[in-house]
Amino acid sequence: DTAVSQTPKYLVTQMGNDKSIKCEQNLGHDTMYWYKQDSKKFLKIMFSYNNKELIINETVPNRFSPKSPDKAHLNLHINSLELGDSAVYFCASKYRVEETQYFGPGTRLLVL
Amino acid sequence: GEDVEQSLFLSVREGDSSVINCTYTDSSSTYLYWYKQEPGAGLQLLTYIFSNMDMKQDQRLTVLLNKKDKHLSLRIADTQTGDSAIYFCAESEGYSTLTFGKGTMLLVSP
Numbered sequence: 219d220t221a222v223s224q225t226p227k228y229l230v231t232q233m234g235n236d237k238s239i240k241c242e243q244n245l246g247h248d249t250m251y252w253y254k255q256d257s258k259k260f261l262k263i264m265f266s267y268n269n270k271e272l273i274i275n276e277t278v279p280n281r282f283s284p285k286s287p288d289k290a291h292l293n294l295h296i297n298s299l300e301l302g303d304s305a306v307y308f309c310a311s312k313y314r315v316e317e318t319q320y321f322g323p324g325t326r327l328l329v330l
Numbered sequence: 331g332e333d334v335e336q337s338l339f340l341s342v343r344e345g346d347s348s349v350i351n352c353t354y355t356d357s358s359s360t361y362l363y364w365y366k367q368e369p370g371a372g373l374q375l376l377t378y379i380f381s382n383m384d385m386k387q388d389q390r391l392t393v394l395l396n397k398k399d400k401h402l403s404l405r406i407a408d409t410q411t412g413d414s415a416i417y418f419c420a421e422s423e424g425y426s427t428l429t430f431g432k433g434t435m436l437l438v439s440p
Contacts, residue, residue, distance in 0.1 A: 251427060259367075259416060261430040274427055308373060319428060321365075321373040 221245050222322035224309050230328045231299055239294045239325045241309030247320075248313060249273075250292035252284060255306040255324070264307075267292050299329045334431035336419050341437045348406040350434045352419030355400065359421040362395060363428065364404045367416045376404070376417075406436075414438045 222243045231237055243250065252264040266274035270286040281297045292311075296303060309322040333355040342348045354362070363378040379386045379393045379402070386393045392405040406413055419431040 253428075259433045261373075261418065261420075261428075261433075263427040263429075266427055310373075318375060318378065320375070323372040 222309055222311055222320050224307075224322040224325050226325060227323065228326050228328075230330065232330055233299055233301060235299050236295070236297045237299060237327075238296070239307055239309075239327070241292045241294070241322055243290055243309075243311040243320070243322075245311060245320060247311040248289055249311060250286065250289075251310040251319065252292065252294050253308040253310060253321075255308060257305070261308070265292075265294075301329050303327060304329045334419055334421055334429055336417075336431035336434045338432065339435050339437070341439065342409050344409060344411055344438055344440050346409055348404075348409045348413070348436055348438075350404045350406075350417050350419075350436065352402040352404075352431055353400055354402065354419070354421045354429075356421060356423060356429070357400070358423045359400075361422050362393075362402050363418075363420040363422070364391075364393065364402075365418040365420060365430075367418065367433070369415070373418065409436075409438050411438045411440060 225240045249268045251266045253261050255261045264278045265284045267286045283295045286292045306324045306326050308324045310319040312319045336352045360381050364376045365373045366376050367373050377388050379395050390407045394403045416433040416435050418433045420428040422428050
């Protein structure tokens with residue numbers, strides 16, 4: 219059983235394109251996150267949603283727009299992709315009142 | 331802002347103990363975590379410790395927390411080649427997001 223899943227696993231695209239990454243969790247969690255891991259393996263929070271509402275938005279360009287259609291899903295849409303967007307994007311989830319975040323397998327995005 | 335620092339690389343021989351160290355700056359950190367990332371894989375939570383604890387042991391893993399010095403360590407006993415991975419230290423304050431260190435690459439040689 220997959221707890222936190224992401225699609226696609228790999229995404230190769232041209233600069234300027236618009237793409238989406240999907241995340242789903244079947245754990246019944248109410249808080250979901252997007253993290254970005256750059257080429258140097260540094261992990262940084264991008265967004266956090268609780269019960270479909272945005273609660274944290276770090277200094278991420280507004281080309282990145284998260285969308286949460288329901289508590290189990292948090293999708294990430296990226297407009298006008300740039301070379302610097304190449305990274306691994308991790309989705310995570312947890313119960314708001316608990317401490318443990320569970321991570322998805324990551325989506326490897328390469329912008330050419 | 332919060333900062334989490336780790337050494338970047340550690341090399342040990344199979345069967346030895348590994349100790350990965352981490353320091354953090356946020357005195358209001360509530361939970362401290364260790365995550366493992368194998369090549370090409372996602373993040374796996376190894377263990378975590380609440381800030382009012384000094385030590386936590388889980389099979390081959392021992393976490394030590396020195397809250398006064400804001401120092402966290404992960405000891406892996408009887409290190410195996412399958413332990414080769416990047417280990418991330420992370421902290422959170424209450425129920426907020428995780429702040430990660432840059433990761434320590436552990437290389438275990440036979």
